[in-house]
Amino acid sequence: MSEKKSQLVIDNVILSFGGLNALTNVSIGIESGAITSIIGPNGAGKTSLLNCISGFYKATSGSIKFEGIELVGKSPYQISKLGIARAFQNIELFSGLSVLDNLMLARHTHLKYSFFESLFFYGKCQNQEIINREYVEGIIDFMELEEYRKAVVGELSYGIRKRVEMARALTLDPKLLLLDEPMAGMNLGEKEDIVRFILDIKAERDIAVVLIEHDLGVVMDISDYVYVLDFGMKIASGIPDVVAKDPAVITAYVGGESLI
């Protein structure tokens, strides 16, 4: 890992809430253009780690560098502007808005017009809206959301909302996509769809994906690299085949049996 250039370098991150350490000396490197999975039992600190990267938590010590820029201490919106997009585990969409508006919201920083131009709307503002609408339509096409374009998000089914959540993160046009359990609570067909989307994102858009997932079958199938966390500590890392046979991982998960 170290000989390759990593896009995101997490170095000795400690996150503690009072006396409780959610993350202890976690060091992870994420390569560009690859699918990196972070797995671990419940409460291992996976989501906390994502929260540290995307700025919702401030790491107590250590550094997180994205393309050489220090992320610790930055606000989520600043980190988002650097090109890190996040899809939440518990759907955090704007439930009163349509799918289209949800995606247009993700274009916020790409819409280049001032407040005064928006007052008159016609002219630059309208052009920008149309250009970005075209981009959003591209994402809608990519994520196969055409039929839900104008549906209010709050009225959609869980599986579709999860997909909208992913689409919205993708609409930010990120360099790094953080997916927090995109397949939680889905049936097999929906899971296969999401896997297909993740592989497409990697292949067509050349976006690095960080995936947190409990479905180990999926993780072992699609990941390029896997990190295993347990009780806030990194217990193993490597390519899927190596990790699956790691005795520490097997102990953490099932206590003695082989994973796959």
Add this chain to the structure above:
Amino acid sequence: MAINRWIQSGNYRRSYKEDQTIFATFSEQASLIVFLIFLALVPHMPFMNRQLFRVVDLAFIYTIAVMGLNIVTGYAGQINIGQAAFMGVGAYAAVTITRDIATPLFQFGKTLPFWYIIILLPLSGLVAALVGAFVGLPSYRLKHLYLAIATLAFQIIFTWGVGHSPFLNQGGSIRIARLDFFGTVIKGSKTIGPFFYYFALIVLIIMAIAMRNILRSKYGRALIAVRDNDRAADAMGINPGLTKVYAFAISGFFAGVAGAIFALYNGSVIVESFSLSTSIDFLAMAIVGGLGTMVGSLIGPSFMLFLDPFVEKFSGFAQTIFPSTIDVATAMRPTIFGLIIVLFLIYEPRGLANWWRLLRQYFWRWPFKY
């Protein structure tokens, strides 16, 4: 703002540009024009009298303030119990700018020229917007009820501060000169009513267009994002704190413009016009109209103000039934308006705007039920 809007069959949108239009179909455009012509003709109707002019003019002025309130409370989801104070800031800004800066500078006599008013309105709005942004600063940290208390505090401080500053005549009446509209001095009820009808209406239309444009641009979407889910808004690259502050600033601007017109309309400013109860009235108008809807902020104030004379008549009638020792008449107004707010909150939290929506849908689908 493309919230699942049903349009009549036969209307196709062939480009993204067409999808942005506000009044898309022919019937919408036609009914808008008819309605505007109707509004333009109203002052010439035989039934228009002094009282009715006052109600309509006030409705227009309040509508501007309520539109601002709807931006901050309806769209951005930040409760503001100080809109009347922002309006007061605008009114006092208009009066003091005229008294202490403009009159010595431009040597105004007994009247103010019209071009000055055109400058004065945005200027007062700007002052109120700055105050609004300042009052909105706690929204970086505070949410929901706590923020409401912060705006309430501003309302109290405003009333107290004006009441204790000799500069503002300790809340007493400060006069502002009457308008000179290209040779016609706007003075006396004969001219004030119709003039301010058109004047407030035109300002209202300009502000409404501006509001609609804000709402269909990224700034409007950011407001709704902050209301629905500020965590996710943060992850989308929207600075939630700044968005809330600018929502307060826009709201203040609207209120300030309304306040300046209000001052010119009355010819004087007095602190009692901008009391806490007026703020709550504004909130009631926004709620009854429908929070978070453009139509709501246009209907709400008119509905409440037109109800006022009826309530007064009714309370006069109630007074005749009860013995004169019980003062029913004064208690009736707050009781009835309180009841209306409560009933709306329970049975129609989406306000009159929802009725409007249902009505429109009924006519679109007619003769079918769905």
